[in-house]
Amino acid sequence: MANLHQLVASCVIAMALVHGVVGFGSKSNHGWEYAHATFYGDMSGAETMQGACGYGDLFEQGYGLQTTALSTALFNDGAACGSCFELMCISDTQWCKPRAVIRVTATNFCPANYTKTQDIWCNPPQKHFDLSLPMFSQIAIPKAGIIPVVYRRVLCDKRGGIKFQIKGNPYWILVLVYNVGGVGDVVGVQIKGTTTGWMAMQRNWGQNWQTTVDLRGQSLSFRVTTSDGRMVESNHVVPANWQFNQTFEGVNFSTRR
Template identity: 50%
Template sequence: MGFVLQRRLLFLFFSVLFPWVGAAGVSSRRERFEEWRLATATYAKETQGTTVTGGACGFGDLDKSGYGRNSVGVSSALFERGSACGGCFEVRCVNHILWCLQGSPSVVVTATDFCAPNYGLPDDYGGWCNFPREHFEMSKAAFIQIAKGKSDIIPVQYRRVNCKRFGGMRFTMTGSSYFHQVLITNVGSDGVVMAVKVKGSKTGWIQMGRNWGQNWQCDADLQGQPLSFEVTSSGGRTVTSYNVAPPNWRFGQTFEGKQFLE
């Protein structure tokens, strides 16, 4: 029996006894979400920052949109021109006995804003969000779950995790008679939307482009038609919500569709 054939038979034998041996493609994607990375974190005072009232992702009032106060603005190295909006990160304070809370507790936060760089200050003294630094500007409510409130900048570890959401994805209609725009919120699974299509009763599927944050648009007048949406996450999963909006939908209204299953 040839060596190659022996190896194939052994692989089939172990694949039957241990099915995960042949699942390298699945496990490699999962490991990407479980790997801890080093970064830094500060917190924004709610009277000054936009972490609670929305920001560059377009979510608006975070309490009303369902994201709450466990939210962060992320530096450009993490923001990726808005594609990180809605993604969830587990963050914990490390390597600082004076500022980190005992036991190294972690908090899961949602990326809802952009932490702008300040190239007038050094990267290690005020320019925390300068590229290519990985930095989290947290809400104070999230920050004090892992560190003392009197802390300044702290060293942290973070990793991407799945987002736990209640209910379906939400589609808020905006735009005008010349173009259609939709804000997509409350996205489960990895939380990150990478592609969107819309379909009216009088159209085929239309590819939408990212306008800013999680606002997606296309150059079409879709008024007077029931609307369906196809949403693809960064993990490659797709969910289609048919006839989410009724024919008489209006700009400013929000409708609930399907959700990514765990």
């Protein structure tokens, strides 16, 4: 059955390439891999908000419902938050929507459940995507419940600059970094005040980064580094009179190599 499954998948991908549905151009150097996909919530996407990556209102932040939760094998303890994927259903049943490819951003976590012996899709070492219902519906009929897919990492095409939402208190600054272009997943953030040098921030959870240095009354700059080693610097993007719970926009990564 495994060989038949792979044969069907290979045929589907080959047909997609022939018809120009999926390309292996400069936007990705990653090949296709096998996984499965389910969905959670309803068509409103309300249950996809406030996920494990620390993002809040996904509509306000520009992600909308083009999102996915990742299984343990893909989530990487939150380091994969913000990464982007293309998915295509490869079932040889009536459930797949032919020639349909979706692009989603990782914003949530599909936790493992070690008490179950069935439906263990999010347990290691399974590679699994738990999509919003609107996105699942674009590649398959929801009645299917779970579908085999192929996926690959792609560059994130985001509008505008990287966003920095400042939270916390005078003794503990927490910065949510979102709307990140390029590969999308942030591995390092540095912050600099008017009177300080560059200081490394620590990942608190998801894409929330922290420092215990009191930077009130100072203009703030940021350096953001992603998993491919690229870095962008946003100088003085936060004015000296900043307040907690405000969001500021910096420089973004280009999606072009």
